[in-house]
Amino acid sequence: NFVLTQPPSVSESPGKTVTITCTGSGGSIASNYVQWFQQRPGSAPTTIVFDDDHRASEVPDRFSGSRDSSSNSASLTISGLQPEDEADYFCHSYEDGHWVFGGGTKLTVL
Amino acid sequence: EVRLEQSRPEVKKPGESLVISCEGSGYSFNDYWVGWVRQMPGKGVEWMAMIHPRDSNIKYSPTFQGQVIISADTSRSTAYLQWRSLKASDTAIYYCASDVPAGLLWGPGTLVTVSS
Numbered sequence: 001n002f003v004l005t006q007p008p009s010v011s012e013s014p015g016k017t018v019t020i021t022c023t024g025s026g027g028s029i030a031s032n033y034v035q036w037f038q039q040r041p042g043s044a045p046t047t048i049v050f051d052d053d054h055r056a057s058e059v060p061d062r063f064s065g066s067r068d069s070s071s072n073s074a075s076l077t078i079s080g081l082q083p084e085d086e087a088d089y090f091c092h093s094y095e096d097g098h099w100v101f102g103g104g105t106k107l108t109v110l
Numbered sequence: 111e112v113r114l115e116q117s118r119p120e121v122k123k124p125g126e127s128l129v130i131s132c133e134g135s136g137y138s139f140n141d142y143w144v145g146w147v148r149q150m151p152g153k154g155v156e157w158m159a160m161i162h163p164r165d166s167n168i169k170y171s172p173t174f175q176g177q178v179i180i181s182a183d184t185s186r187s188t189a190y191l192q193w194r195s196l197k198a199s200d201t202a203i204y205y206c207a208s209d210v211p212a213g214l215l216w217g218p219g220t221l222v223t224v225s226s
Contacts, residue, residue, distance in 0.1 A: 037213075044216045045155070045207075045214075046216060047215070047216075049213075054212075101156065
């Protein structure tokens with residue numbers, strides 16, 4: 001089974017840069033694209049990055065995605081952190097056409 | 111506007127049946143996989159099942175196989191998730207999502223509460 005693992009939480013100060021990782025196990029993360037979603041409290045998730053590194057429409061360029069096959073991981077980097085970036089972020093990919101989600105990372109902007 | 115609209119919140123008793131729905135508009139809903147995702151209180155999301163409305167191809171997560179039934183009606187651009195006998199542990203928010211080219215398009219969620 002392909003599993004995506006994320007750190008449960010990260011925190012950083014406003015204006016700084018934070019990176020959230022999504023590490024694959026039981027399969028290669030290079031086999032399929034990775035998506036990233038943001039979920040604010042009480043709201044549905046929204047797509048912020050699709051196909052590894054493409055920003056969804058209206059997502060600020062402070063958000064960027066990447067994939068590193070050598071570490072079997074993908075990353076979401078948020079620069080110039082703002083208070084409204086405080087949310088849960090989770091990654092997503094595929095295994096044999098099935099959806100696979102990471103466990104989610106709670107970002108706290110101190 | 112491209113969107114998914116989900117059915118209203120439900121309060122049910124254990125053992126009761128339930129069908130919730132997800133209607134797409136503003137795009138070719140029937141041409142993309144539609145999945146259902148569970149989010150239990152304070153937890154992450156779990157993929158349950160997915161269907162391609164155009165050809166009714168269906169995939170289930172092993173965790174949910176036999177627990178729910180997914181279906182779709184192309185004439186209504188709507189997907190459904192069905193339970194025959196709810197349990198208290200089915201209490202959660204259920205999101206539908208459409209696997210469109212620009213990532214997943216998410217619905218607003220349907221809160222299902224199962225309590226005696």
